[in-house]
Amino acid sequence: MKATANQQPSGTRTSSKPVVVETVNYYKQLGVRVNATPKSIEAGYEAKIKEFPQEQYPEEFRKIREAYDNLSDPIRRDEYDFTRKNGSTQKLDTLIDKGTDAFAAGDFRLAEELYRKVLELKPDHSGASIALSGVYLAEDKLSMFDEVWKKVEALSPSTRSSVIGTMLQIRVLLQYERYEKALSVARALDKKHRAWRRVYLTDYTDVLMMNQLGDEAWGIYEEMAGELKEGLDEDLNENNDVELKGDTLQFYFYWIKIMVYTNKMQFWHKVKQEIRAYLRSLPEGAERESAVERLLEESRELAENRAYKEALLFAELAHYIDPGNPAVQQQRTLAQGGNKLLLETDRLIKDKSMYPGVQAKANDFFTSEGYRHPAERLDQAPPDGMWPSGGAEHGDYFMTEGIRIMKRKYPHVYKSHQQLWDKLMS
Known part of the structure; x- marks a missing residue:
């Protein structure tokens, strides 16, 4: 549902399905009550991962x-908590499911x-509100939205x-690619609740x-980042019991x-130092383990997208x-190899002698899953004056020599798809 920071607009389209509220009971999965304290949540987590270690129960661990x-x-x-407020009933869930199918x-x-029926029975049902607003966007009924x-x-x-309700509204707008409307809503939120910016920042960024x-x-x-460094976080809870x-x-x-999207890599040293300081401050245990896992997940997702x-x-x-974490070492090696491949491919493509x-x-080979037509013979014409003319036969010769x-010159490019290159040569 959430857009990532390095995505670009791709035009207006209608989503194939509405936003639907998750019904997973996270409290039950950790074996804690809905009013559990942070310490109780961490204790529940520690107990559960001991009961279901990752090596033996990967899905349960996830x-x-x-x-x-x-x-x-x-x-x-x-x-x-906002989206599952007051729980749900079988009747409401059935109506939501039928609405999704429709x-x-x-x-x-x-x-x-169907969604209106849910709201008649339970006016504060956020899932029905989210889904109904998606229907109106699909029908281009902005006033109803x-x-x-x-x-x-x-x-x-x-x-x-x-604030959280407005964040969900923004996400619905982004899902349906109503970027200008989302910007208007986000700016209004930022103007009205600037003190809460840390809460809605990622949505505002999207x-x-x-x-x-x-x-x-x-x-x-x-x-x-300056506010974080100076410890200027405000207590945003109206009852002063949770920061x-x-x-x-x-x-x-x-x-x-x-930083990457705006091509400001010259600031990486500064950004890296501040992130490292934060990571060092994390206590040993669940919090640090979670940070490592999230860093790995982010790295894996980016690597999958090359x-x-x-x-x-x-x-x-x-x-x-x-x-010392084997998973960290493996992902680091993979990313290093991929980065070398990326740099070599870029140099090769710019190499006028190739x-x-x-x-x-x-x-x-780099941008696709692989060479989909191994039997296909390239007959792309080289720039004038670079290679002698002579038809497809000469083209095959220059392809082989190339x-x-x-x-x-570019061993990582060759090794990354060695079988494909060898097959092309033969």
Whole structure:
């Protein structure tokens, strides 16, 4: 549901399904009560991972980790509690499920009717409000969309719930690629509740990035990094019993992504030093383990999308605080290799002495899952004056010779798809 900081707008489209509230019971997964203290949540987590170690129960361990990550952070927990407020009943769940099916089938009228029925029975059912607002966006009924969220705002008992409700509204708008509308809502939120910016910062960042406002986002993060460093976090809870500081690690994740997206790598040393200071401050145990796992997850996701340079940044941070972890070592090595491949591929493509057919295939191998047509013969014409003419037969010769040169000059490019290169030569 959530956009990432380095995504770019891709035009308006209608989502195939509405946003639906998760029904996973994180409290039950950790074996704690809904009013559990942070210490009780950590104790529940420690007990569960001992009962279900990762090596023997990978799926159970993943669910336990997910539950802990969502409940140990006050903002995530607040969002989770908001969307599952007062629980649910079988009747309401059935109506929501039928509404989701109707929406997927394109029957917006029936979906609207079902979601409205839920809200008649339970006016503060956030899941139904979110889904109904998605129906109105799909039908391009912006005034009706606004009406839904005005009612959510009116039913919000506190500033905190109001802010979280607006965050969910922004996410729905981003999912349906209503970037300008999302920017308007986000700016209004920032103007009204600036003191809460740490809470809604990542959503605000998503909006800025989707509207190509990366430099503005960078300025905000530099400002807030200074606040973090000086310990200026405010107690945002109206009852002064819980301090909401936001997800600090997520803050740094986004700062790195914005740095890369806005091409400000000259600031990496500064950003890295501040992140390392934060990581060093984490106590041994569940909190530090969770940070390592989140760094690894981020690195893996970036590597899967061939963003090896960024993947290496996160892998190096994980290695900094847990160098002996085999999973960290493995991911770091993978990211290092991918980064070398990326640099070599870039140099090869810019190498004017290389045969263009080799350059084209190197780019194809890097950007696709693999060479989909191994029997296909390249006959791409080289630039005038670089290679003698002579038709396909000469083209085959220069392709073969080009691969041999590439194998020597760019070994990572060759080794990354050795079988494909060898097959192409033969």
